[in-house]
Amino acid sequence: NIRNLAMEKVASTVLFPCKFSTSGCQVSMLHTDKGDHEEVCEYRPYSCPCPGASCKWQGALEQVMPHLLNQHRSITTLQGEDIVFLATDIALPGAVDWVMMQSCFGHHFMLVLEKQEKYDGLQQFFAIVQLIGTRKQADNFAYRLELSGHRRRLTWEATPRSIHEGVSSAILNSDCLVFDTSIAQLFAENGNLGINVTINMC
Amino acid sequence: NIRNLAMEKVASTVLFPCKFSTSGCQVSMLHTDKGDHEEVCEYRPYSCPCPGASCKWQGALEQVMPHLLNQHRSITTLQGEDIVFLATDIALPGAVDWVMMQSCFGHHFMLVLEKQEKYDGLQQFFAIVQLIGTRKQADNFAYRLELSGHRRRLTWEATPRSIHEGVSSAILNSDCLVFDTSIAQLFAENGNLGINVTINMC
Numbered sequence A, B: 001n002i003r004n005l006a007m008e009k010v011a012s013t014v015l016f017p018c019k020f021s022t023s024g025c026q027v028s029m030l031h032t033d034k035g036d037h038e039e040v041c042e043y044r045p046y047s048c049p050c051p052g053a054s055c056k057w058q059g060a061l062e063q064v065m066p067h068l069l070n071q072h073r074s075i076t077t078l079q080g081e082d083i084v085f086l087a088t089d090i091a092l093p094g095a096v097d098w099v100m101m102q103s104c105f106g107h108h109f110m111l112v113l114e115k116q117e118k119y120d121g122l123q124q125f126f127a128i129v130q131l132i133g134t135r136k137q138a139d140n141f142a143y144r145l146e147l148s149g150h151r152r153r154l155t156w157e158a159t160p161r162s163i164h165e166g167v168s169s170a171i172l173n174s175d176c177l178v179f180d181t182s183i184a185q186l187f188a189e190n191g192n193l194g195i196n197v198t199i200n201m202c
């Protein structure tokens, strides 16, 4: 017990380097602060931003776009600040992800529409935008997702996520555009749902 | 069987008066069309528009506002096209309704926020606007409901319902502003949720 207390005393005063120091991070901190820092450390490697977590790729931010272009060739890219993200066959059963890229302001954004069956009998759709970039870069933008139909409109406006944090926690907390099957059907045409996506600088 | 066929033949050619003919409806129609007409007949009496169906009052359109003022005195009214509908204690358990009146353009609108527990563990909020008026009158307006928070905004725009059709079918079909507890908490302050309501003429 005496030795443990001594160790704790040492650990509470000694500064440790970030585990990404070999990647360039120069931050040193108390042991108790390491977890929080390393979670958001800008030198932490980026994971593949494709939803579903089936791709295990990790690498530097600069390598993300080359990875997507090489390994995920089926993803469509549209140019411009104001585009339509068309999700086809939204009535497909089970969990489905729709993904597309939008390029504007010299950046690449990944648009994600995810259908989940969280509750018995209730299918929910989650739509969100993430920047292929850092959190700081993401804070310079705002995005708008809009469903538009006959005398009806549903709009969600927010700050894009950085792919460094990803979208899963936002989807878990409904911090995105959330709608159920009834709403999807109100706005869909022939089983396809068009989501108007607008990116702004702020 | 022969007699039934004969009766059917008669019923398929004879015109019947609407069951609200004593209230002034002059429409006559085939037996097979009666149900559809009487559902939307403008002479059908109005029911009390308060959600929850606990009040069984029925009467003419002109009597709805006097009824509300006499029998539902706790309902607050705000004047103006652009007001804040403040729902207090949104974390209250179980099914809860919040109601308020908005007066503008010489008309009265009833704002309804309903919390339901439809699915195991999922509480959903439904917000909608109905006009104390006919369907034709309601078609002249549009409403916008907006939740506004830190770098986030959720907006629903639609045509108000007439109290003659009511809001229950719209809520059942999610044809209104729908959000879950996570979203409510994102936008609430101290357990209270402010919904910006704007009415426009169109």
Ligand SMILES: [Zn+2]
Pocket: A018, A019, A020, A021, A025, A026, A027, A037, A038, A041, A042, A043
């Ligand atoms: Zn670091």
Ligand SMILES: [Zn+2]
Pocket: A048, A049, A050, A055, A056, A057, A067, A071, A072
């Ligand atoms: Zn990948």
Ligand SMILES: [Zn+2]
Pocket: B018, B019, B020, B021, B025, B026, B027, B037, B038, B041, B042, B043
């Ligand atoms: Zn009639």
Ligand SMILES: [Zn+2]
Pocket: B048, B049, B050, B055, B056, B057, B067, B071, B072
């Ligand atoms: Zn009543």
